[in-house]
Amino acid sequence: MTFRSSRRSLLSSVLIALLLSAAALSSIACDVPSRADVGQSSPRDLAQVAPEDVGLSSERLERLSAAMQGLVDDGHLAGITTMISRHGKVAHFGTFGHQNIEAEKPMAEDTIFRIYSMTKPITGVALMMLYEEGKFRISDPVEKFIPEFKGLEVATGEGPDGPITEPADHPMTIRELMSHTAGLSYGLFSRSQVDTMYTEAGVLDPNSTLKDMIDKLAKIPLRHQPGSRWHYSVAVDVQGYLVEVLSGQPFDQFLQERIFDPLEMVDTGFHVPAEKADRFAEVYAYAEDGSLFAQEGFGGSRSYLEPAKFFSGGGGLVSTTMDYMRFSQMLLNGGELDGVRILSPLTVELMHRNWLPPEVGTMSPGTGFGLDFAVVLDPVEADGVSEGEYYWGGAAGTWFWIDPKEDLVFVGMIQQFGNGRPDVRSLSRRLTYQAVLEPAG
Numbered sequence: 367m368t369f370r371s372s373r374r375s376l377l378s379s380v381l382i383a384l385l386l387s388a389a390a391l392s393s394i395a396c397d398v399p400s401r402a403d404v405g406q407s408s409p410r411d412l413a414q415v416a417p418e419d420v421g422l423s424s425e426r427l428e429r430l431s432a433a434m435q436g437l438v439d440d441g442h443l444a445g446i447t448t449m450i451s452r453h454g455k456v457a458h459f460g461t462f463g464h465q466n467i468e469a470e471k472p473m474a475e476d477t478i479f480r481i482y483s484m485t486k487p488i489t490g491v492a493l494m495m496l497y498e499e500g501k502f503r504i505s506d507p508v509e510k511f512i513p514e515f516k517g518l519e520v521a522t523g524e525g526p527d528g529p530i531t532e533p534a535d536h537p538m539t540i541r542e543l544m545s546h547t548a549g550l551s552y553g554l555f556s557r558s559q560v561d562t563m564y565t566e567a568g569v570l571d572p573n574s575t576l577k578d579m580i581d582k583l584a585k586i587p588l589r590h591q592p593g594s595r596w597h598y599s600v601a602v603d604v605q606g607y608l609v610e611v612l613s614g615q616p617f618d619q620f621l622q623e624r625i626f627d628p629l630e631m632v633d634t635g636f637h638v639p640a641e642k643a644d645r646f647a648e649v650y651a652y653a654e655d656g657s658l659f660a661q662e663g664f665g666g667s668r669s670y671l672e673p674a675k676f677f678s679g680g681g682g683l684v685s686t687t688m689d690y691m692r693f694s695q696m697l698l699n700g701g702e703l704d705g706v707r708i709l710s711p712l713t714v715e716l717m718h719r720n721w722l723p724p725e726v727g728t729m730s731p732g733t734g735f736g737l738d739f740a741v742v743l744d745p746v747e748a749d750g751v752s753e754g755e756y757y758w759g760g761a762a763g764t765w766f767w768i769d770p771k772e773d774l775v776f777v778g779m780i781q782q783f784g785n786g787r788p789d790v791r792s793l794s795r796r797l798t799y800q801a802v803l804e805p806a807g
Contacts, residue, residue, distance in 0.1 A: 410454025410699050412691065420452040421804030430797040431460050434790075438463035442788045443763075444650045444658055445473035447687045447779045450798060451695055452772070453806075459687070465647040465781075468660065475687065478633055478646045479779045480670060482681040482760035486602040488693060489679035490544060490738025492609050492621060494713050501612040504737075507537035508548070508604070511611050514584040520549060521560050521587040529559045531587045538592040540608075543601045544737040545721040546729075549588030550599035560589045569600060572676045576607040576617060579676075596722060596729050602738060606679025617677040628706045629696060631689040636674035636682050643671055646684070647779075649762055652786035661783060681761065687779050690766060694775045698768050718756040718768075749792070751799050765791045773806045774798075 417424045430448065437443045445463035449456065461473040496502065502511065509515040515538065521529035534549070542548040553564025567582040568574070583604070589597060606617045613620050618636050626634050638646045651661040670684055692703060697717075701709030720734030720741050729735045732747025739756040742748045757767035763780040778794055780787075 408455075410695065411704055412451060412454065412456050412688075412695055414459070415455040415457060417457040417801070420455050420457050421802060421806070422450070422452060422457050423801045423803050426801035426803075427458050430458070430794065430801065431462070433793055433797055434460060434462045437788055437790060441656070441658065442786070443780055443782055443790065445477075445647065445780065446790070447473060447475070447477065447777075448794060449687050449691050449777045451691060451698075451775045452802075454695065454699065454773075456691070465645075467648070467650075467658065471644075473647075474645070476633065476645055477779070478638055478642060478684050478686055479764055479781055480647075480649060480760070480762050481683050481685045481690065481764050481779075482762055484685070484690065484758055484760040484764050484766065485679060485681050485683040486738045487697075487758055488621065488625065488683065489602050489605050489609070490717060491693075491697075491709065492617075492625060492679075493540075493544070493605050493612075494709060494717060494737065495624060496609065496612045498710060498713055502540060504539070504541045504544070506540050508540060508543055508608070509537050511608055512580060512604070514580050518549075518584070519587040520591050521558070521589055524559045528563070529587050534588060535591050536593070538588070541721055541737075542592050543604060543608075545735050546596050546599055546601055547593050547722065547726060548599065548601050548604075549590050549592045549594075549597075550583070550601050550604070551589045551597060552599050555598055556589075558589060560587055563587075564600075570603065570676070570678065572674070574676055576603065576610060576677060576679075579603060580607055593723055594726070596726055596735060600680060602680035603678055605738075606677060609679070617679060618674070625693075625708065628708065629692050629703055631685065631692055634683060634685040634689045634693075636670075636677055636684070637672060638670050638684055640671070646670065647781045649781040649783065651782070652784040656786055658782075687777050690764075690779075691775060691777045694766055694768055694777060698770060698773070698775055718754070718770075751795070759791065763787055763790065765794075767795070771806060772799075772802060774802075 417427055434446045434448055444467050445465050448460045450458040463473050465471050465473045465477045518534050519531035520534050522532050523530040538548040551561050553561045563586045569579055569582050609620055610617050648660050650658045653659050696703040696708055697714055700711035701707055701714045717737040718739050718741050719736055720743055721736055722734050732744035734741045734743045742750045742755040745751055745753055752769045752771040754771055755767055755769045759765040763782045766777045768775050776798055
């Protein structure tokens with residue numbers, strides 16, 4: 367053997383050894399996942415973990431807890447719960463203050479809340495389940511399934527005996543219904559002759575039915591031409607009736623069998639059973655001096671301790687912090703939780719696209735609207751953090767957001783009406799994101 371061939375043989379042996387060593391080291395490294403990998407690779411089952419396991423700081427999350435406790439201590443809020451999941455794990459669950467001040471009952475993890483308009487995303491999911499079954503197209507006219515809406519007039523001005531009207535330039539579509547551009551109103555948050563007709567007709571009468579609501583709406587002009595502007599409305603209550611028509615089931619039964627039972631949302635429904643009444647939070651308002659006082663109901667609302675007659679898809683549900691987290695995590699997971707699939711990933715993605723037409727613009731600066739969710743289009747304009755975040759809230763102050771970019775869900779619950787209510791939603795957002803030390807991606 368020559369020196370040259372010997373040297374080549376030696377070099378080959380050394381190279382092979384190095385490659386084998388590198389492979390062994392790589393294998394060892396793969397067996398030791400990073401903190402972020404712990405959350406991302408393990409089941410997205412909402413198990414409780416240390417914040418550091420999912421890239422959050424325990425120390426910095428204390429700022430969130432301290433701020434929430436401060437709002438209670440200063441008398442601004444009676445009680446609060448806050449919950450954060452990241453990479454499918456619960457990294458924070460805080461309870462502060464009281465669910466009932468007079469009874470000196472502390473806020474608890476299983477306290478039940480009126481979630482009002484946080485009912486809307488649940489209704490949207492129910493309707494999109496039927497979309498996946500081929501029951502309708504998003505571009506379909508609503509009158510195809512609700513014939514009472516054929517030939518609706520549109521208000522163009524105010525007259526001495528009621529609105530001046532003209533025919534609708536096209537029938538409202540399901541897309542417009544799900545994006546609050548259908549021309550409907552609430553009768554609560556704006557003033558016009560059309561809104562007055564809503565209140566006089568008792569469109570959302572808690573002692574009526576969803577079919578009664580449809581019959582009343584069929585006699586009231588639309589507030590504007592369908593698709594021409596974003597206007598918050600009873601559109602999601604109409605969606606609840608549409609679920610009944612398309613499924614052949616009462617709306618409450620559909621939700622229970624198709625969403626609540628499969629997702630183990632054990633405390634979510636249209637009323638609070640007697641055996642759970644001691645867990646039902648009191649709702650508060652502000653006196654003239656800024657102090658809190660108990661104020662049951664809102665806008666003539668029914669008592670939630672009695673079974674409902676009107677199954678409001680826009681605002682009728684009660685729920686707990688964990689139940690709503692389970693619903694939200696299902697969405698962030700792409701429509702699945704604990705092996706139960708509610709929607710496909712592509713359908714969930716459809717729901718948090720911006721569905722507002724260009725001529726409508728945005729719902730608010732930097733914010734569009736999907737299918738029953740607000741959607742952040744420009745975080746700078748929207749005073750947010752992540753493009754693509756989707757969210758909503760309830761009239762008594764409950765709030766949530768889902769951030770696909772940071773793989774994070776936040777759910778917050780309070781029961782508070784009135785102008786004295788602090789901006790806990792914005793505060794919680796800032797104090798959540800300042801605790802993220804390992805950004806996703």
